[in-house]
Amino acid sequence: MQTFDLEAQGLRALNSTLHAQADNSNQTHWEIVNPKGSHAIAVGLDAPIEVNIKGSTGYYCAGMNKQATVHVHGSVGPGTAENMMSGMVVVEGDASQYAGATGHGGTLVIKGNASSRCGISMKGIDIIVHGNIGHMSAFMAQSGNMVVCGDAGEALGDSLYEARLFVRGSVKSLGADCIEKEMRPEHITILEELLERGGCDAKASEFKRYGSARKLYNFNIDNAY
Amino acid sequence: MKDEQNGAPRTLPIQSATFSNPVNAEIRRASATGIYDIRGGGAKRKLPHFDDLLFLGASISRYPLEGYRERCDTNVTLGTRFAKNPIQLDIPVTIAGMSFGALSGSAKEALGRGATMAGTSTTTGDGGMTEEERGHSNKLVYQYLPSRYGMNPDDLRRCDAIEIVVGQGAKPGGGGMLLGQKISDRVAEMRNLPKGIDQRSACRHPDWTGPDDLEIKILELREITNWEKPIYIKVGGARPYFDTTLAVKAGADVVVLDGMQGGTAATQDVFIEHVGQPILACIREAVRALQDLDMHREVQLVVSGGIRTGADVAKAMALGADAVAIGTAALIALGDNDPKWEAEYNALGTTAGAYDDWHEGQDPAGITTQDPELMKRFDPIEGGRRLNNYLKVMTLEAQTIARACGKNHLHNLEPEDLCALTLEAAAMAKIPLAGTDWYPGKPGTSY
Ligand SMILES: Cc1cc2nc3c(=O)[nH]c(=O)nc-3n(C[C@H](O)[C@H](O)[C@H](O)COP(=O)(O)O)c2cc1C
Numbered sequence: 001m002q003t004f005d006l007e008a009q010g011l012r013a014l015n016s017t018l019h020a021q022a023d024n025s026n027q028t029h030w031e032i033v034n035p036k037g038s039h040a041i042a043v044g045l046d047a048p049i050e051v052n053i054k055g056s057t058g059y060y061c062a063g064m065n066k067q068a069t070v071h072v073h074g075s076v077g078p079g080t081a082e083n084m085m086s087g088m089v090v091v092e093g094d095a096s097q098y099a100g101a102t103g104h105g106g107t108l109v110i111k112g113n114a115s116s117r118c119g120i121s122m123k124g125i126d127i128i129v130h131g132n133i134g135h136m137s138a139f140m141a142q143s144g145n146m147v148v149c150g151d152a153g154e155a156l157g158d159s160l161y162e163a164r165l166f167v168r169g170s171v172k173s174l175g176a177d178c179i180e181k182e183m184r185p186e187h188i189t190i191l192e193e194l195l196e197r198g199g200c201d202a203k204a205s206e207f208k209r210y211g212s213a214r215k216l217y218n219f220n221i222d223n224a225y
Numbered sequence: 226m227k228d229e230q231n232g233a234p235r236t237l238p239i240q241s242a243t244f245s246n247p248v249n250a251e252i253r254r255a256s257a258t259g260i261y262d263i264r265g266g267g268a269k270r271k272l273p274h275f276d277d278l279l280f281l282g283a284s285i286s287r288y289p290l291e292g293y294r295e296r297c298d299t300n301v302t303l304g305t306r307f308a309k310n311p312i313q314l315d316i317p318v319t320i321a322g323m324s325f326g327a328l329s330g331s332a333k334e335a336l337g338r339g340a341t342m343a344g345t346s347t348t349t350g351d352g353g354m355t356e357e358e359r360g361h362s363n364k365l366v367y368q369y370l371p372s373r374y375g376m377n378p379d380d381l382r383r384c385d386a387i388e389i390v391v392g393q394g395a396k397p398g399g400g401g402m403l404l405g406q407k408i409s410d411r412v413a414e415m416r417n418l419p420k421g422i423d424q425r426s427a428c429r430h431p432d433w434t435g436p437d438d439l440e441i442k443i444l445e446l447r448e449i450t451n452w453e454k455p456i457y458i459k460v461g462g463a464r465p466y467f468d469t470t471l472a473v474k475a476g477a478d479v480v481v482l483d484g485m486q487g488g489t490a491a492t493q494d495v496f497i498e499h500v501g502q503p504i505l506a507c508i509r510e511a512v513r514a515l516q517d518l519d520m521h522r523e524v525q526l527v528v529s530g531g532i533r534t535g536a537d538v539a540k541a542m543a544l545g546a547d548a549v550a551i552g553t554a555a556l557i558a559l560g561d562n563d564p565k566w567e568a569e570y571n572a573l574g575t576t577a578g579a580y581d582d583w584h585e586g587q588d589p590a591g592i593t594t595q596d597p598e599l600m601k602r603f604d605p606i607e608g609g610r611r612l613n614n615y616l617k618v619m620t621l622e623a624q625t626i627a628r629a630c631g632k633n634h635l636h637n638l639e640p641e642d643l644c645a646l647t648l649e650a651a652a653m654a655k656i657p658l659a660g661t662d663w664y665p666g667k668p669g670t671s672y
Contacts, residue, residue, distance in 0.1 A: 015448045039441045044378050044449030059438070060445040064378040079432040083376055098432040102373040104417070120431040121373060123417040140427060142417045159425070161418055217422040218405060 002027050006041070007034035015043060018068075022047040037077065042070050045087070062089045065106060078115075081108045084125055097134070100127045103144065109198045116153065119146045122163055128198030138165055139175065147194050149202050157210055165210040166191050168202055174210065181211045262494040263402065265327075265583030265593065267395050267486040267531060267553060272503040274486070274531060275540040277650030278643050279659065282629045290628040297624045298634040301548050303346075303525045304386060304455020304478040307447070311455055311478075312364055312386050315344025316620045317548035317635055318538055320555050320612075321483075321529050322368045322388060322459070324350030326403050326412045326424075327490030327583060328556075330357045332592045335559055335605040337361030339612025343620075348388060348550070351401050351426050351490075353415045354380040361609070366457065369446070371400065372426035374416040378449055386479075387446055388457040389439070391430075391468075394487030394530045397461025397501045401426030402491045407586040409595040439475040457481050462530065465507040469514035473524050481550065482511050484530030488553040490593070491584030504530035504541075506653035509640075512545030521545065535622020542623070543638035544654060558615035559608040560590045 004014055014032065021027060030051045035041055039058035042051050045068035053061070056074035066085040075093030084103040091099075094112035101117070103125025110118075110127070116134035119127045124144045132150035139155075141163035151169035158175020164187070165178075174180075191204040240246065251262065283289035290297060304311035320340045325333050327350065334357035340347040346364035349355075353375015359365055367384030369376065381387065392398065403412075403424040413420040433442045443456055458472040459481035472480045484504025489497065508528055515521040528541050529550035541549050556562075562570075564577040569589035573580065583593035591603035627635050630642045644659040645651035651664035658664060 011448065012452070016451065019451070040445040040448045043445050044381075046378065059441045060432075063445050064381070064449055066378060078438070082432045083373060083378075085377055101432040102376065104377065117431070121427065123373070139431075140425070161422075217419075 001029040001031055003031045003033060005033050006038060007036060011038060011040060014041065018042055018045055018047075018049070018051065021045075021049050035074070039077070042068070045070070048087075056093065065089060075112065081106070081125075084108065094131070095129075100125050103127070105144075107197055111199075113150065119144075119163070122146070126194055126197070128194055128200065130198070130200055132169070135172075136175070138163055138178075141165070145190065145194055147191065147198060147200070147207070149200055157212070159216060160210075160212040162212065164190070166194075166207040167210065168207045171208075171210070177213050177216045178210055179213045181209045183207070183209045263491055263584060264494050264497070264581040265488065265490050265492075266497070266581040267488045268498050268503075270498055272486060272531075273505050273647065273649045273653055274503060275505065275537045277505070277646045278540050278654060278656060279646060280536075280539070280543075280626055280630060280642055281644055283631050287631045289631050290633060292625065292628055295628065296633055297628050299620055299624060301525070301636070303457075303527070303548065306478045306520075306524055307452065307476065308386075308455040308478050309451070309453045310385070312346060312366075314346060314364065314548070316616060317542065317623075318343075318532075318616055318619050319345050319366075319527065319548055319550045320347040321487075321550035321552040322348035322350040322366070322390070323552055323556075324352040324401075324403075324490060325355045325358070325415070326350075326352035326374075326407060326595070327593055329592060329594055329600045329603065330355055330411075331600060331603055331605040332556075332559060332608065333358040334361050335603070335608030335612060336555060337365070338605060338609025339555075339558070339616065340364075342609065342613035343616035345616065346385065349384075352403075352412065353377075354384070355415075357605075359383065361605075368459075370426065371428060371430045372416075373431065374424075374426070381446070381450055381454075384454065386455040386457060387450070388459050388481060389442070389446075389477075390459045391472075392459070392461035392463065392483075393489060394461045394483030394485050394501055394504065395489035396492045396496045397463040398428060399492055399496050399500070400428035401489075402584065404491070404584050404586070407584065407595045412595060436471040436475050439471075443476040455479055457527070459483060461485075461487075462502040462504060462507040465502070465510040466514045469511040469526075470518065473515065473518050473520050477524060479525045479527060480511065480515075481527045481529070482507055483550075484528070486531030487529055488556075503653070504528055504532075505650060508541060508544040508546055509653075509655045515545075522547065535619040535624075536626060538619055539623040539626040539635065539638055540643065542635050543640060543642050544656075545640070547636070554615070555612060556592060558612045559592055560603065560611070561588070561592050563590055566590055 032053045035055040037058045043063040046066040050069045053072045058077040060079045062070040069088045078096040081089040082101045084106040086106045088107045090109045095110045095114040098117045100108040102121045108127045110129045113131035114133045118133045118137040122141045126145045128147040135153035138157045142161040148167045152171045154172045155175035157178030301317045337358045341363040347362045348366040364385045366386045370390045405421045455478040457479040458477040460468040462484040485501035525547040527548045528546040566589035588594040591599040645656040651658040
């Protein structure tokens with residue numbers, strides 16, 4: 001395992017070292033100490049490496065991740081794992097706004113709570129939150145799955161497209177075009193796999209499923225002749 | 226009143242200038258359908274524009290360069306502030322971002338071919354990067370938009386510059402719309418959405434708000450791309466002084482400023498015609514912001530919105546821009562709105578030159594469509610050739626003017642080379658009214 005002291009060596013050195021791992025994959029385990037809330041830590045990774053961040057991070061930690069597993073032993077600032085393509089990001093603490101925004105793939109696990117706009121515009125990512133999520137989460141969510149073991153804030157899934165939302169606790173309110181949907185056996189199967197991947201011990205049967213009513217899909221439907 | 230019995234002359238019927246035929250037709254259309262008009266293109270109303278400025282040319286106090294023999298350079302470098310690899314262009318006319326989805330794949334290819342032959346850059350758009358345009362564009366700017374359709378780190382790394390789109394001149398503060406009929410399998414897949422549904426593009430970025438966040442977003446993009454790529458910030462012509470200031474403070478290498486004449490693929494007509502400022506009113510304010518920060522020429526300014534000729538290019542540069550971008554004009558060069566399709570335009574209820582329902586996907590010229598049959602009409606090689614010709618003509622025209630003003634580089638054109646034909650243009654461009662040494666608001670004058 002390689003240890004990298006972010007405070008001493010700086011962000012540029014960190015990210016360029018991690019980017020160079022694509023060709024040098026015998027160093028597969030990295031530990032980053034002294035993150036101290038810095039922004040853009042471990043962004044744009046594209047190798048099957050494992051990065052452990054010992055502490056909390058600022059904005060966009062693990063942004064655009066591909067292949068790598070990034071584990072934050074602390075909390076994360078806004079936009080963690082934004083636009084992730086593949087791989088896995090695990091946050092032991094809480095996540096600020098827009099966690100997993102526009103993610104195209106991979107898995108984001110937040111063991112604490114996530115703030116507002118979690119999973120905004122998600123495009124295929126799976127997001128599993130052990131705690132609660134804030135308002136306007138899954139706004140315009142296109143595809144992928146979001147699992148919330150706690151409660152969801154106001155306007156969940158506003159203008160939702162085809163993403164699946166599973167919530168165990170209460171939902172303060174649903175956003176425009178988001179409705180509760182029947183939990184069929186295939187959804188239970190999907191959810192069980194997600195819960196296992198996210199390390200949650202909740203039971204799939206305790207969740208409700210929400211999805212798009214698909215009424216906003218055609219802009220002028222009410223006015224059509 | 227008419228009084229035929231007495232044989233007196235009749236009052237002529239007079240159309241109201243306020244309730245004109247087009248206005249009334251729109252009221253009738255709205256009352257029949259209950260929906261506002263959506264269209265492509267830019268503002269169609271007459272606006273103060275580059276036509277309201279003239280070059281003075283050389284005289285006894287300034288001597289000209291010989292039209293054909295003496296050197297007048299046209300190259301420009303964009304992204305000199307922070308990027309390791311700034312973009313070098315042979316001409317200061319670039320191709321603006323137009324989405325794949327709005328345009329067909331072969332139209333994007335033609336833009337790449339033409340721009341590359343002319344030695345300039347082209348730009349992706351909402352909907353992501355296609356192989357056609359990457360393959361045929363020597364210099365490709367990759368747009369980073371609120372929708373993030375098709376956004377991925379691989380394309381980010383294989384582009385030549387990144388353009389963070391905050392706004393567009395046609396719709397500052399607005400998002401986008403792509404109607405279902407243009408969502409083919411390919412477009413749907415690139416955007417991770419079902420086929421055939423209307424797609425909305427958000428008006429705000431999903432993971433940052435405000436200039437402080439933007440600065441961090443730029444840091445992230447630079448870190449992902451190893452600080453190699455120039456980062457542009459594109460804003461609509463709303464508050465050019467403040468937007469330019471904030472873009473520079475957030476760390477932009479290049480500011481792209483798009484005035485209200487700028488085209489769009491689709492937006493509400495009310496937005497296009499009533500929100501934003503004409504580009505003429507924006508350039509000097511953006512330049513003033515750059516000068517106040519001591520960043521003029523260090524952060525380059527690219528302007529767009531209704532640029533058609535080499536004269537427009539020269540005027541934009543004389544006002545302080547480093548380069549311009551063209552959208553609508555490039556489409557016309559490719560063959561959009563060509564009178565040769567007049568019968569088909571008529572069948573669509575319009576006429577060549579007025580066709581703006583680009584979002585409906587029925588473009589007779591086969592450019593703003595995803596319909597395979599219509600697309601066959603458009604040849605990307607011929608389109609590229611035409612665009613290259615047009616870009617060359619614009620450049621020669623701009624050089625002609627620059628030489629007449631005694632300038633050996635287009636960048637040396639300056640406000641002193643210009644006069645204004647109207648009070649409005651004088652005030653907006655801060656250029657003296659022709660025949661005077663005055664413009665409204667000139668420092669040291671009382672009115
Ligand atoms: C068909 C079409 C599609 C466009 N798509 C985009 C886009 O995806 N992103 C963007 O920032 N601007 C887009 N624009 C705006 C152009 O980038 C540019 O700002 C504008 O066309 C410049 O004005 P002009 O058309 O008068 O040259 C589009 C314009 C047109 C005509």
